Amino acid sequence: MTIKFRCPAELEGKIPPVPATLGLPGWLKAMPTRTFNAINMREEDTVKRSPPFVDAMTCGLLLPLICDLRVENGAITWDNDIPPGGVLPRSPSASLTKAR
Incomplete structure (x- = not known):
């Protein structure tokens, strides 16, 4: 499969798409997989342990802004x-x- 991205000619090559895995935000990388929940008074999983969430953050391509x-x-x-x-x-x- 080929995906073609288009942009104004003056931006050609300046805003290349990157794989989403390379653009993970720092807050997600730093997030622990478990943390203390003060409401339930116990350790619980964070979204970092949710396969659908991690898949959504790492699949596809990111299109940087200019x-x-x-x-x-x-x-x-x-x-x-x-x-x-x-x-x-x-x-x-x-x-x-x-x-x-």
């Missing part, structure tokens, strides 16, 4: 110009504004 996003007070901002001919991205759950 810049960092900042979420603050319900607004998403970024410090990167929109590509020529591009339009502001839309999201049904967030307001988007470009940082000045």
Whole structure:
């Protein structure tokens, strides 16, 4: 099977997809497999011991963004110009504004 990713020409080769296993977040790597649950007063498994959760975090490909996003007070901002001919991205759950 071949998967073809497309992007604006000026970004070609700058944002290559990476296997999800290479992009695991640090908080998941650092998470213990068991921890004390103060409500139940005993040691219990964390999501790190859940095969469906681990599969969801490690399967597929990650598509990196071309810049960092900042979420603050319900607004998403970024410090990167929109590509020529591009339009502001839309999201049904967030307001988007470009940082000045």
